[in-house]
Amino acid sequence: xxxxxxxxxxLITATGQRVTLRCSPRSGDLSVYWYQQSLDQGLQxxxxxxxxxxxxxxxxxxxxSAQQFPDLHSELNLSSLELGDSALYFCASSHRDWSTDTxxxxxxxxxxxx
Amino acid sequence: xxxxxxxxxxISVVEKEDVTLDCVYETRDTTYYLFWYKQxxxxxxxxxxxxxxxxxxxxxxxxYSWNFQKxxxxxxxxxxxxxxxxxxVYFCALSEARYNNxDxxxxxxxxxxxxx
Numbered sequence: 679x680x681x682x683x684x685x686x687x688x689l690i691t692a693t694g695q696r697v698t699l700r701c702s703p704r705s706g707d708l709s710v711y712w713y714q715q716s717l718d719q720g721l722q723x724x725x726x727x728x729x730x731x732x733x734x735x736x737x738x739x740x741x742x743s744a745q746q747f748p749d750l751h752s753e754l755n756l757s758s759l760e761l762g763d764s765a766l767y768f769c770a771s772s773h774r775d776w777s778t779d780t781x782x783x784x785x786x787x788x789x790x791x792x
Numbered sequence: 793x794x795x796x797x798x799x800x801x802x803i804s805v806v807e808k809e810d811v812t813l814d815c816v817y818e819t820r821d822t823t824y825y826l827f828w829y830k831q832x833x834x835x836x837x838x839x840x841x842x843x844x845x846x847x848x849x850x851x852x853x854x855x856y857s858w859n860f861q862k863x864x865x866x867x868x869x870x871x872x873x874x875x876x877x878x879x880x881v882y883f884c885a886l887s888e889a890r891y892n893n894x895d896x897x898x899x900x901x902x903x904x905x906x907x908x
Contacts, residue, residue, distance in 0.1 A: 722898065
């Protein structure tokens, strides 16, 4: 158990809908990262938040947004969902930054868009 | 643009064999970070190692070792005396410090199967 929790584990929804994925980092970790893993695109980094502020942005679509709250949990919002958004979404946390600290990954949320 | 190539899609070995997973990267930055991650059949991702561009010293951790060579833009991963539990998909990744907004790019992954 990495100490990073993600909810829900599975999510099935329809095209055009909006969903929110939640991540709770390990106790004491200030950074949260989001990744997407799909058969088509492989593993992609989406976004990194550090202590409530956006620190780095990867290949995140404009339909997607994220935030990190004062209690350090993070939410990834996916809107106007398309079939191609079906993927496994991972959250990871580290104390500060991936350039210095180990990242710990959650079990992922599997999103299926029908 | 930053790019990571893992040319080996799948590798199959017999237990106790040594195996090397290749990773070649492209970057225009002088400050960058290289990573290896493991994804076992259970699906969770596990961080294995990070290397910054200023530290070319090879690293050994038990049966795992990493060979970083800037001259060939490679960061290869060797498992010595492989075990069935090493069966997983392994990803190499690159993050540039100055360009691309600290984005991290992953290779396509190498699926390693270790047979008993």
